[in-house]
Amino acid sequence: MLIYYLSMTNSISQTQLIYQYFLDHPNQDIPHAEVVDWATKQWLSLTGKPLADTDRAIRNLAQKGALIKVGKGIYKYDPDHIEHRDLEDFTEAQKKEIKERDGYRCVICGRGPNEGVELHVDHRKPKDLGGKATIDNGETLCAQHNFLKKNYGITETGKRVFLKLNSEARQQDDTTMLAFTNEILALYDKYDMDTQTTK
Numbered sequence: 072m073l074i075y076y077l078s079m080t081n082s083i084s085q086t087q088l089i090y091q092y093f094l095d096h097p098n099q100d101i102p103h104a105e106v107v108d109w110a111t112k113q114w115l116s117l118t119g120k121p122l123a124d125t126d127r128a129i130r131n132l133a134q135k136g137a138l139i140k141v142g143k144g145i146y147k148y149d150p151d152h153i154e155h156r157d158l159e160d161f162t163e164a165q166k167k168e169i170k171e172r173d174g175y176r177c178v179i180c181g182r183g184p185n186e187g188v189e190l191h192v193d194h195r196k197p198k199d200l201g202g203k204a205t206i207d208n209g210e211t212l213c214a215q216h217n218f219l220k221k222n223y224g225i226t227e228t229g230k231r232v233f234l235k236l237n238s239e240a241r242q243q244d245d246t247t248m249l250a251f252t253n254e255i256l257a258l259y260d261k262y263d264m265d266t267q268t269t270k
């Protein structure tokens with residue numbers, strides 16, 4: 072059915088074709104040769120051309136998180152795994168509960184709809200770092216502080232760079248660089264940038 076549709080539109084890519092085979096066989100460990108045999112025949116009948124670079128197409132799908140590498144040349148599509156990330160988004164009911172708990176105010180500046188400020192529900196511990204969609208891990212932020220919090224992540228990355236430079240300067244006895252990075256790192260402490268990032 073899908074193949075029929077795609078052949079009509081003639082817009083399918085080789086990668087999409089390969090992925091289709093995995094989608095049609097969820098939760099199965101599929102050896103490389105099995106997919107390639109199938110996709111080669113399909114591609115030939117769709118386009119009249121041979122299929123090229125199947126290894127790279129499968130590797131790309133795995134890198135994007137669309138497939139799981141099970142072993143050497145064996146991959147699988149796991150619907151639960153793919154949807155896992157979305158499960159860690161707050162539901163509308165959770166968002167309402169979190170905003171109610173926080174009194175419909177930004178937990179940093181206290182502003183809310185009364186001040187004409189849009190509120191967001193944010194993961195205290197970010198999803199990327201394993202933060203869950205639980206009420207405890209949610210906090211109400213205004214649009215401005217939500218944006219700033221994302222930038223704190225960049226600030227933290229910056230600190231790691233200065234810590235590395237600082238340690239290198241110490242090893243190489245580079246007094247100028249050591250003095251510079253000590254001052255920068257003191258500023259991180261002064262503004263408590265560590266605790267901001269992990270909030």
Ligand SMILES: [Zn+2]
Binds near residue numbers: 178214
């Ligand atoms: Zn705020």
